Amino acid sequence: xxxxxALEAIGLTWLRTGQSALSGPLLDLAERLDRxxxxxxxxxxxxxxxxxxxxxxxxLHRLDYFRSFPQLATFPVSLDDAEENxxxxxxxxxxxxxxxxxxxxxxxxxAVLTPAACYPIYIHAQATNSDRARYFTVRATCYRREDxxxxxxRQRAFTMREIVCIGTADEVRQFLAxxxxxxxxxxxxxxxxxxxxxATDPFFMPSRSSKHLMQRLLPTKVxxxxxxxxxxxxxxxxxxxxxxxxxIERDGRPAQSGCVAFGIERWxxxxxxxxxxxxxxxPRLEExxxxxxxx
Amino acid sequence: xxxxxALEAIGLTWLRTGQSALSGPLLDLAERLDRxxxxxxxxxxxxxxxxxxxxxxxxLHRLDYFRSFPQLATFPVSLDDAEENxxxxxxxxxxxxxxxxxxxxxxxxxAVLTPAACYPIYIHAQATNSDRARYFTVRATCYRREDxxxxxxRQRAFTMREIVCIGTADEVRQFLAxxxxxxxxxxxxxxxxxxxxxATDPFFMPSRSSKHLMQRLLPTKVxxxxxxxxxxxxxxxxxxxxxxxxxIERDGRPAQSGCVAFGIERWxxxxxxxxxxxxxxxPRLEExxxxxxxx
Numbered sequence: 275x276x277x278x279x280a281l282e283a284i285g286l287t288w289l290r291t292g293q294s295a296l297s298g299p300l301l302d303l304a305e306r307l308d309r310x311x312x313x314x315x316x317x318x319x320x321x322x323x324x325x326x327x328x329x330x331x332x333x334l335h336r337l338d339y340f341r342s343f344p345q346l347a348t349f350p351v352s353l354d355d356a357e358e359n360x361x362x363x364x365x366x367x368x369x370x371x372x373x374x375x376x377x378x379x380x381x382x383x384x385a386v387l388t389p390a391a392c393y394p395i396y397i398h399a400q401a402t403n404s405d406r407a408r409y410f411t412v413r414a415t416c417y418r419r420e421d422x423x424x425x426x427x428r429q430r431a432f433t434m435r436e437i438v439c440i441g442t443a444d445e446v447r448q449f450l451a452x453x454x455x456x457x458x459x460x461x462x463x464x465x466x467x468x469x470x471x472x473a474t475d476p477f478f479m480p481s482r483s484s485k486h487l488m489q490r491l492l493p494t495k496v497x498x499x500x501x502x503x504x505x506x507x508x509x510x511x512x513x514x515x516x517x518x519x520x521x522i523e524r525d526g527r528p529a530q531s532g533c534v535a536f537g538i539e540r541w542x543x544x545x546x547x548x549x550x551x552x553x554x555x556x557p558r559l560e561e562x563x564x565x566x567x568x569x
Numbered sequence: 570x571x572x573x574x575a576l577e578a579i580g581l582t583w584l585r586t587g588q589s590a591l592s593g594p595l596l597d598l599a600e601r602l603d604r605x606x607x608x609x610x611x612x613x614x615x616x617x618x619x620x621x622x623x624x625x626x627x628x629l630h631r632l633d634y635f636r637s638f639p640q641l642a643t644f645p646v647s648l649d650d651a652e653e654n655x656x657x658x659x660x661x662x663x664x665x666x667x668x669x670x671x672x673x674x675x676x677x678x679x680a681v682l683t684p685a686a687c688y689p690i691y692i693h694a695q696a697t698n699s700d701r702a703r704y705f706t707v708r709a710t711c712y713r714r715e716d717x718x719x720x721x722x723r724q725r726a727f728t729m730r731e732i733v734c735i736g737t738a739d740e741v742r743q744f745l746a747x748x749x750x751x752x753x754x755x756x757x758x759x760x761x762x763x764x765x766x767x768a769t770d771p772f773f774m775p776s777r778s779s780k781h782l783m784q785r786l787l788p789t790k791v792x793x794x795x796x797x798x799x800x801x802x803x804x805x806x807x808x809x810x811x812x813x814x815x816x817i818e819r820d821g822r823p824a825q826s827g828c829v830a831f832g833i834e835r836w837x838x839x840x841x842x843x844x845x846x847x848x849x850x851x852p853r854l855e856e857x858x859x860x861x862x863x864x
Binding site for chain 1: 582584585586588589590591592593596599616617618619620621622623624625626627630635636639640641642643644645646647648650655656658659663664667668669670672676677678679680681682689693710712714716724725726773774
């Protein structure tokens with residue numbers, strides 16, 4: 275995999291495992307981007323949560339996630355801790371010549387590494403009712419196994435900031451529309467060209483998925499797309515998908531929800547591709563976002 | 570597992586997977602603690618890196634990690650993506666009645682979820698030489714499978730901030746001594762009682778490990794221990810363990826290294842146990858640390 279030396283010079287290290295390490299100017303840029311996204315969260319008085327990396331498998335299974343995206347999931351697996359099993363492992367090859375671990379029997383696999391930042395919010399909010407709209411924000415490392423990886427653009431582990439609204443259909447639509455308009459003004463202000471394109475999720479066997487059919491009939495995902503290719507963020511309307519599954523209510527009825535998601539490494543890709551590798555030429559992200567708040 | 574409702578009221582959610590979610594005052598406390606530890610890093614002009622969660626298995630194997638701690642490791646595993654294999658998975662039970670996933674064949678397992686924050690630093694610094702001491706800092710989610718879990722104290726995933734020195738024996742010893750003295754003054758200033766206790770790592774089959782024997786003969790790990798039970802941090806001298814393994818040199822000879830590690834959730838445990846659950850009664854951590862810098 276070719277890595278641009280100009281990106282390496284400002285803090286990118288691309289690893290054979292399909293992941294990036296950041297330091298220096300690129301780490302600063304990641305932080306500035308996240309503080310920008312947090313401004314939007316703060317405008318909605320979104321409550322911040324820091325969720326741990328593993329989601330209980332039984333919870334995500336309620337969304338039929340594993341049947342919808344079996345190819346993407348990454349599971350945290352440990353060895354069965356019976357002494358005889360551990361001993362067989364340490365007395366064996368441990369690492370095979372192909373770089374793969376020669377694991378012996380594994381313990382029960384009861385969790386999945388979160389594939390998106392916002393799932394833990396709906397799980398956390400389950401079996402609750404509210405008489406007003408609720409806003410949350412979360413940043414998380416997300417895990418998606420793909421058939422190829424590309425620095426900053428397609429990674430086995432990457433960082434997402436999300437802002438979520440749970441409320442009535444109107445409240446959610448208004449949140450998504452306001453946020454989309456604000457981000458659009460911001461992108462225009464900083465001079466980053468993006469197109470807003472409808473998209474569907476990468477279902478396994480899409481022709482057999484009723485959810486994929488629904489996404490095609492009624493577009494619910496719009497992506498902020500850089501160079502027609504890289505989705506650096508998205509605006510998503512879930513209708514009552516999470517509200518019904520997790521019994522999250524708004525005035526006693528299944529709540530609707532929606533989220534705005536930002537892929538931090540992909541924003542870094544877009545900023546450095548469009549404005550170059552010299553940090554002095556990068557836009558003043560936070561100031562421009564604040565100035566774009568009102569249309 | 571009993572969870573203190575007073576902790577839940579200030580932002581702790583304990584999950585069945587052996588992990589915590591944080592929000593509100595406890596999330597703020599986590600951030601204030603980390604900013605405090607970063608002050609120490611900045612005093613040494615440590616370079617910050619953000620490493621991704623997975624370490625290439627072949628790299629950690631060079632330290633004989635898997636044979637030393639097979640019981641602790643957590644591996645990121647995905648399904649073999651052959652369509653027939655994925656189809657068998659989605660057409661099967663997916664989730665068994667015991668809460669475990671019924672995975673079909675897995676893809677090559679080539680990585681491990683990092684068990685400590687600092688390993689990626691030595692891997693990153695491999696095959697380099699320097700004519701001066703090098704300082705690094707990193708914060709990471711760390712993964713350790715244990716036979717029981719306890720909120721904030723023993724978690725399947727937890728957060729560590731580490732500061733690392735790579736240099737001559739004298740440079741490393743001086744770094745560790747200065748840092749330990751500063752932290753000791755800070756803890757006295759804020760009134761948090763801790764004991765500095767020598768410790769060994771939890772080797773599998775310790776009697777067969779030469780490294781365990783070495784740790785017993787020549788104490789290299791000193792833990793900041795709260796209530797004689799909870800290690801909230803540690804000061805570690807690695808000698809040339811990493812320098813020799815990864816060919817990290819100081820003036821052409823294998824470098825020594827040492828690190829100071831802080832367990833963020835365990836600090837939250839100690840602060841909330843000692844000072845109570847009212848955030849107004851927590852010490853002014855950052856100010857006290859700055860004031861304790863010089864002995």
